[in-house]
Amino acid sequence: MCIPRTATTTLLAAMACLAFATSALATTTAAPATTGATGATGATGGASPAPAKAKIHKTGIATWFGPGFYGQQTACGQMLTPAVVGVANRTLPCGTLVKVSYKGHALVIPVLDRGPYANHADWDLTAGAAAALDVTETVRIGTRVVGAAPNTPLLGAPPVTPAEIATGGAQATA
Secondary structure, three states, X not given: OOOOXXXXXXXXXHHHHHHHHHHHHHOOOOOOOOOOOOOOOOOOOOOOOOOOOXXXXXXXXXXXXXXXXXXXXXXXXXEOOOOOOOEEOOOOOOOEEEEEEEOOEEEEEEEEEOOOOOOXXXXXXXXXXXXXXXXXXXXXXXXXXXXXXXXXXXXXXXXXXXXXXXXXXXXXXX
16 A cells, blocks of 8 residues: 655655556466467367457567468368468457558458467468468568457458359359
8 A cells, every 4th residue: 555654755655656556557467368279170169258458569570371271270260271361369369350561561350360389470370361461471560459350160261252152152164
């Protein structure tokens, strides 16, 4: 408890109380929402519980993942294909929308997976997101959480056209 004993120590006591409160807030960290590796199978597919306060920096190191994980289910329940556009993060809940920018390109993408777990990276882009942002290697990206979307098995998948619905997904070839 911070109670000054004399009038001359009021300012010092107030500064000490403020410093203590600030340091207590700064050291509070959130536990990861869900554990699991990129491409993990057997995931629940449901939304992860939201961390109390995820600390996300405005920039971070990003890698990308692709061919070795195609056909596997993400930790959030999506089937990974080359066309899926999303990102993996160790702490943000599934469905969190993140605006990612890199060298003049910007894209709002959902968190679809847990990771990355290698190369000291903060973010792991799907091949579809990396292609849209023109990322071909490990890079520093700008990030900002901008919202959330319901976590569904089709989150991050390319939109389906009416023609694909009518033909059951089959496409005509010439």
